[in-house]
Amino acid sequence: MRLPCAWLLALVSSASTPSPPSTPPSPPSTPPSSWRRVELHVHLDGALATETLLVIAQRRNLSLPLAGGGGHRVPRSAAEIADLLAATTPAWRRFDVVNDIVGGDAAAVRFAAEAFADRQRASEVRYTEVRYDPVRLQSSAYAPGDALTGDAVVAAVAAGLRARTDVVVHQILCAMRGSTAAACADVAALAARAAGRARGGVVGLDLAGDELRYDNAAYVSCFVDAGALGLRRTAHVGEGFGNLSSESSDMYSALATMGVDRVGHGYAAGQNGTLNATLVGLLRSRGVHLETCPNAALREEALQPGVFRSIAAFREAGLDIGLNTDDPATYFGNCSLASVEDIARDQLGFTDADITAAYDRACAAAFGECPPRS
Ligand SMILES: [Zn+2]
Numbered sequence: 329m330r331l332p333c334a335w336l337l338a339l340v341s342s343a344s345t346p347s348p349p350s351t352p353p354s355p356p357s358t359p360p361s362s363w364r365r366v367e368l369h370v371h372l373d374g375a376l377a378t379e380t381l382l383v384i385a386q387r388r389n390l391s392l393p394l395a396g397g398g399g400h401r402v403p404r405s406a407a408e409i410a411d412l413l414a415a416t417t418p419a420w421r422r423f424d425v426v427n428d429i430v431g432g433d434a435a436a437v438r439f440a441a442e443a444f445a446d447r448q449r450a451s452e453v454r455y456t457e458v459r460y461d462p463v464r465l466q467s468s469a470y471a472p473g474d475a476l477t478g479d480a481v482v483a484a485v486a487a488g489l490r491a492r493t494d495v496v497v498h499q500i501l502c503a504m505r506g507s508t509a510a511a512c513a514d515v516a517a518l519a520a521r522a523a524g525r526a527r528g529g530v531v532g533l534d535l536a537g538d539e540l541r542y543d544n545a546a547y548v549s550c551f552v553d554a555g556a557l558g559l560r561r562t563a564h565v566g567e568g569f570g571n572l573s574s575e576s577s578d579m580y581s582a583l584a585t586m587g588v589d590r591v592g593h594g595y596a597a598g599q600n601g602t603l604n605a606t607l608v609g610l611l612r613s614r615g616v617h618l619e620t621c622p623n624a625a626l627r628e629e630a631l632q633p634g635v636f637r638s639i640a641a642f643r644e645a646g647l648d649i650g651l652n653t654d655d656p657a658t659y660f661g662n663c664s665l666a667s668v669e670d671i672a673r674d675q676l677g678f679t680d681a682d683i684t685a686a687y688d689r690a691c692a693a694a695f696g697e698c699p700p701r702s
Pocket of ligand 1: 369371564592654
């Protein structure tokens with residue numbers, strides 16, 4: 329395949345960034361079975377390096393705003409993109425910058441997925457499920473003429489994940505709080521159409537977004553129906569955004585009504601280290617895995633003191649928990665699974681055996697086929 333000139337120029341200017349494949353991918357191989365890390369909760373648009381965003385922006389000739397005003401131009405360095413992201417507040421709006429750089433263009437989406445798979449390989453992650461909002465990646469405010477269907481977005485992500493044949497990464501599609509029940513149903517239908525256990529395929533549905541403003545009510549039927557479609561389901565609930573009462577209710581409805589197989593975060597079940605007997609009883613009776621994210625919980629202490637200690641309480645109670653980065657990019661959580669392990673070990677009392685057990689439990693709770701550890 330001959331690469332377009334823009335790709336070549338961008339790659340020359342960013343030697344550390346992974347390059348797109350020049351040949352069709354080889355048949356999948358198996359990552360080293362000695363790699364113990366398994367990650368089930370990480371966002372594609374929360375994990376992209378500024379170097380990756382630079383390659384995509386230059387290749388697409390995207391004119392981005394300059395940090396601090398002063399107009400727009402095609403970025404000349406990763407630092408320029410880092411400055412734009414740093415100047416974008418509140419921090420969650422940085423997701424818009426990332427999605428507007430990547431969205432609407434199949435080659436860009438594929439390249440982002442390849443870069444993500446490279447990141448997981450570099451972190452020695454044996455199995456990953458990466459999640460994203462397929463609606464948000466269909467368009468770009470920086471390139472209003474570009475557009476993809478949801479199916480094209482999913483296909484581009486799959487192509488990127490499959491291009492890296494020595495890592496196992498699957499997709500989870502996120503329905504977003506704040507969108508309508510019909511929009512949730514559309515994402516569920518897309519997930520069902522694209523579902524497949526082959527590497528890179530869609531293996532589940534998630535509910536993400538602003539839990540504080542949008543509770544579960546609008547999405548309960550969508551998730552029940554998604555179960556009838558055969559989809560495995562997880563949801564961001566009980567995350568610790570500042571309203572323990574409503575977040576506990578969300579977690580209850582997710583477990584008791586929506587039928588989730590896993591919970592993203594779920595700190596409401598152990599606020600301040602005190603276990604909520606009702607929620608913990610449901611977690612145990614239904615065998616639900618908690619996708620904990622210690623680095624994110626540490627940052628959420630500012631919003632809801634006590635969320636971080638919940639993870640130690642979960643470990644002490646022997647609950648089914650895993651360890652994840654959530655949004656590891658430098659301009660979000662600025663973390664890695666290695667640094668998450670340090671937090672768990674140094675601040676939450678995890679032993680090395682606890683960390684290994686968390687990864688093994690995540691492997692057992694995977695929606696796709698998690699390769700066994702040696
Ligand atoms: Zn998350």
